[in-house]
Amino acid sequence: MKASDLFVKALEAEGVEYIFGIPGEENLDLLNSLKDSHIKLIVTRHEQAAGFMAATYGRLTGHAGVCLSTLGPGATNLVTAAAYANLGAMPMVMITGQKPIKSSKQGQFQIIDVVDMMHPITKYACQITSGHNIPARIREAFRIAKTERPGAVHLELPEDIADEETNSQVIEQSAHRRPLAEDKGVATAVKMIEDAKHPLILIGAAANRKTAGKMIRQLIDQTGIPFFTTQMGKGVVDERHHLYLGCAALSDHDFVNAALKRADLIVNIGHDVVEKPPFFMKQDGFKVIHVNFTNASVDPVYFPQADVVGDIANSVYQIKTKLQNQSHWKFGCFMEVKVHIDRNLAExxxxxxxxxxxxxxxxxxxxxxxxxxxxxxxxxxxxxxxxxxxxxxxxxxxxxxxxxxxxxxxxxxxxxxxxxxxxxxxxxxxxxxxxxxxxxxxxxxxxxxxxxxxxxxxxxxxxxxxxxxxxxxxxxxxxxxxxxxxxxxxxxxxxxxxxxxxxxxxxxxxxxxxxxxxxxxxxxxxxxxDNDRILNHEIREQSDALNEILSKAEERSIHA
Missing domain, CATH: 3.40.50.970 (Thiamin diphosphate (ThDP)-binding fold, Pyr/PP domains)
Structure with a gap:
């Protein structure tokens, strides 16, 4: 079999529906092999756009989107899209062409080290040096792209390798299940929630990647704990919910931050530190439980006291099953914040x-x-x-x-x-x-x-x-x-x-x-x-006033 035909069959085995991109001279063997495939080639007008399309396909389906470019300038045009997918945890496979690697008569014309260029902004970058290696390289690329934390991978298919003959066979997809959280980690999280007086739930981007919303909604309904979201966590739970406080779109001095000042625990479900911080931790501030597919990356403003690592939906289910509602939980101040948030959003x-x-x-x-x-x-x-x-x-x-x-x-x-x-x-x-x-x-x-x-x-x-x-x-x-x-x-x-x-x-x-x-x-x-007046001044002034109101109410409660 021709290597480019094997390449396409391997893509078909991965369930690829679309390839977005702009072919070049170095992709012509691959292009010819695609001609009779059920994979639909979507020719775009710029490689960067093709990468954005592939990344979004990955974001929405959970399966790696695929984009294609030629060598040199075509490949460099994919760099922004590679960073977009990798930073945003969107599974994507980039395929770029290259001049023949066994013999070349064109010197260095259009040749840059694309694989080396892609290494820092992808999870995996590789040049295919033999047609026999195509099945393993493609299977590994798609596996890595989808595995938590998802992201961009890169395969370079040189022109002479695509034209080789090979007797290799496609490697079919293998069954894969995400690991479950350890019992002790779940038990630690449950105790921290039960011991808290003013817990809040934060929903981040990773909860949007897999359908964890049902379990999170059940946890919220069962406990009555209010929740807020990061920007990329919007919609995991219907935001018409009466316990939804808002989105942490501003880093500080918003109404959501007034709620955070009163929280003693944040159950942080699916937040990723690559996203603009929805809060800043302090040594003497609230505690954080990190619930995610992967361990927390610690930095000066994010150092959670507990990790629950595993499939998010299952982790939330385990927490929900073991958690007992507590009479000392108090959410009145949070609901006062919600009144002000709703009033502000109506303006x-x-x-x-x-x-x-x-x-x-x-x-x-x-x-x-x-x-x-x-x-x-x-x-x-x-x-x-x-x-x-x-x-x-x-x-x-x-x-x-x-x-x-x-x-x-x-x-x-x-x-x-x-x-x-x-x-x-x-x-x-x-x-x-x-x-x-x-x-x-x-x-x-x-x-x-x-x-x-x-x-x-x-x-x-x-x-x-x-x-x-x-x-x-x-x-x-x-x-x-x-x-x-x-x-x-x-x-x-x-x-x-x-x-x-x-x-x-x-x-x-x-x-x-x-x-x-x-x-x-x-x-x-x-x-x-009015951006400056509203976002920099009015919201800050109103949230500061709300903080003062809540502080006085807390003082009266303590004296009473």
């Missing part, structure tokens, strides 16, 4: 100003996106607004990147989400800066005949950095943009273009796009002028 939702106010936009998008609809967020200041204000009802329905936090991933991620969940209403939400980094993938979405809505929040600037620039007292410089006419831009790709002209236009425009089908781009001018 601005009826604001009619134009350009559209962020709180109004988030509220309207929540109203128009179905319960099982998926929003894929690019990176910008709006991500904070959506993380705080947008309630997620189901796991993996709010796709955002709080690990690498790269711009340009929103549209490619939405395309992958639509391929994985074709029955869902999918919306990409991008700033004008992030959208233009991979806007060419509109053509990919149109070519695939997807039903997709792309919301562009336009402030004609790199808004997040401009906001930070102002926060730090610098002059306004170097961050303003001139954008194309987004309506005409969309139409040039064969998509539909829309521009809202009032706050009241957002809901009917999205509803029209959903009903019509096809790829729709909606430009929404947005007003970020």
């Amino acid at each position: 601005g939702t009826q604001d009619n100003r134009f350009p559209v106010y962020p709180q109004r936009l988030v509220s309207d998008i929540r109203k128009v996106v179905p319960e099982t609809g998926v929003i894929a967020l690019d990176n910008g200041v709006y991500k904070i607004w959506f993380a705080r204000n947008f309630l997620a009802y189901h796991h993996n329905t709010v796709l955002l990147d709080n690990a690498l936090a790269t711009m340009g991933a929103g549209l490619p991620s939405a395309i992958a989400a639509k391929l994985v969940t074709p029955e869902a209403k999918v919306m990409a939400i991008c700033g004008d800066g992030g959208f233009m980094m991979n806007s060419q993938e509109l053509e990919t979405a149109v070519r695939l005949k997807l039903d997709l809505v792309v919301l562009i929040l336009n402030d004609n600037a790199f808004g997040m950095i401009r906001w930070k620039q102002a926060n730090m007292g610098f002059e306004d410089f170097g961050l303003k943009l001139n954008n194309p006419d987004f309506v005409l831009y969309a139409q040039s790709y064969g998509a539909y273009g829309h521009r809202v002209s009032s706050a009241d236009d957002v809901i009917p425009t999205v509803e029209k796009c959903y009903a019509q089908g096809g790829v729709h781009v909606i430009e929404v001018p947005i007003d970020y002028s």
Whole structure:
């Protein structure tokens, strides 16, 4: 058998559905072998976007997404996507081509050491040096990509190796079960929870990777312990739950932090330290139980006192089964915090100003996106607004990147989400800066005949950095943009273009796009002028006032 044919058969044995990417001269044997495969090749307009699509496929399915590039510049274009997948714990296999390695007549033209380049940002990187090794290399790559903690792996297939003849056979997938937590670790966690007076539950990204939500919901309902989430933990438990306190979208001085000041124990389910910290530990502060697939990585602000390591859903089940509710648990202060959080999130939702106010936009998008609809967020200041204000009802329905936090991933991620969940209403939400980094993938979405809505929040600037620039007292410089006419831009790709002209236009425009089908781009001018006032001052002032109220109430309780 030709080695490239064996390579494709090995991919088929791994259950690969799609390969995203841009082939080059060095991939032509592989391309020819794919021709008769059931694997669908999705040609993108940029390798970085192909990587984002593959990573998102991995994120949503738990199976490694696959992307393809040629050597040299094609491979270097995958670097950001590799870091995105690896930091965000998304299983992904990257396949890159290479010039012949046994004999070369082109010197060093386009040749860089891609494997060495990929080593620091992947779990595994390898050059295949013989057709006979293909089955083992592919099986190992997919195993490593999926094993907790998931991430990116890289295989380089040189041109002459792909053309070899081989009599090797495909290695089929082996059964794999995640280990279960040790009894003593569970018992330690149970005792710490029972001994606490004010425990809280935190839900992080790893709980979103596997469907642990059912067990976590049962634990919350059984104990009455309130919960909050990290940005990438949104939706594991329906956030309409009466014990949901909010998302730790701001590192400090938010209402959630007022609750943290009163907690003496955090049951930290699935949080990963690569995500922006939802809290900062102190030596004399609350204790933390780390519940995750893997041990905690200790740093100056995260040093949990107990680890429960194993399958998250099973760990939570074991804790829930052994845990007895305690009469000394007190959650009144947390529920007082929730009152203030809910009141704060309702502010601005009826604001009619134009350009559209962020709180109004988030509220309207929540109203128009179905319960099982998926929003894929690019990176910008709006991500904070959506993380705080947008309630997620189901796991993996709010796709955002709080690990690498790269711009340009929103549209490619939405395309992958639509391929994985074709029955869902999918919306990409991008700033004008992030959208233009991979806007060419509109053509990919149109070519695939997807039903997709792309919301562009336009402030004609790199808004997040401009906001930070102002926060730090610098002059306004170097961050303003001139954008194309987004309506005409969309139409040039064969998509539909829309521009809202009032706050009241957002809901009917999205509803029209959903009903019509096809790829729709909606430009929404947005007003970020109050970001500094609200996110840096008002929330801080209100949370500080809440802290004072709660402190006085605690003093009165102690005296009583």
